[in-house]
Amino acid sequence: MSGLVLKLAPNERVLINGAVIENGDRRSRISIKTPNVHVLRLRDAIHPDSAKTPVARACYIAQLILSGDAEPAEGRRQLVVAIEQLSQVFDDRDSRQIISAATTSALDGNSYQALRRLRELLPREARLFAARQQ
Numbered sequence: 001m002s003g004l005v006l007k008l009a010p011n012e013r014v015l016i017n018g019a020v021i022e023n024g025d026r027r028s029r030i031s032i033k034t035p036n037v038h039v040l041r042l043r044d045a046i047h048p049d050s051a052k053t054p055v056a057r058a059c060y061i062a063q064l065i066l067s068g069d070a071e072p073a074e075g076r077r078q079l080v081v082a083i084e085q086l087s088q089v090f091d092d093r094d095s096r097q098i099i100s101a102a103t104t105s106a107l108d109g110n111s112y113q114a115l116r117r118l119r120e121l122l123p124r125e126a127r128l129f130a131a132r133q134q
Helices: 054-067 072-087 093-107 111-119 122-133
Strands: 004-008 013-016 019-022 028-032 039-041
Touching: 004 039, 039 054, 054 072, 054 111, 054 122, 072 093, 072 111, 093 111
Parallel strands: none
Antiparallel strands: 004 028, 013 019, 013 039
16 A cells, blocks of 8 residues: 655644644654555645635635535535636646546545646736736
8 A cells, every 4th residue: 555655844834634634843754554645744835815816716715625614515516616717717738637637536536636637727816816916
């Protein structure tokens, strides 16, 4: 059984199945052998007040699923709808590939991979908003 390997920095926090775990003073490595565990690095977490843009809101939905704060089926539905809305804005080839991968992950119930892919769109979204304000 392979599993997930987390490499944690000193004092880094991670949310595993709703429990916040804080690393000690040294770097460490944790192997998670149980399948379908919900893991979220808190350094990557988006605060609800920061989820003001379409990509950030989609990331936040994925995060709620991972933290166990959203019912999985309803959260997955909302995540797919949010990603579909993004596909109407991001029309370049690279963004389309990211969105396609995020959609596949969301439909497969892999919220972590969907979140990882969606986070790749955050800098692109920031550039779009910056260009729009000029």
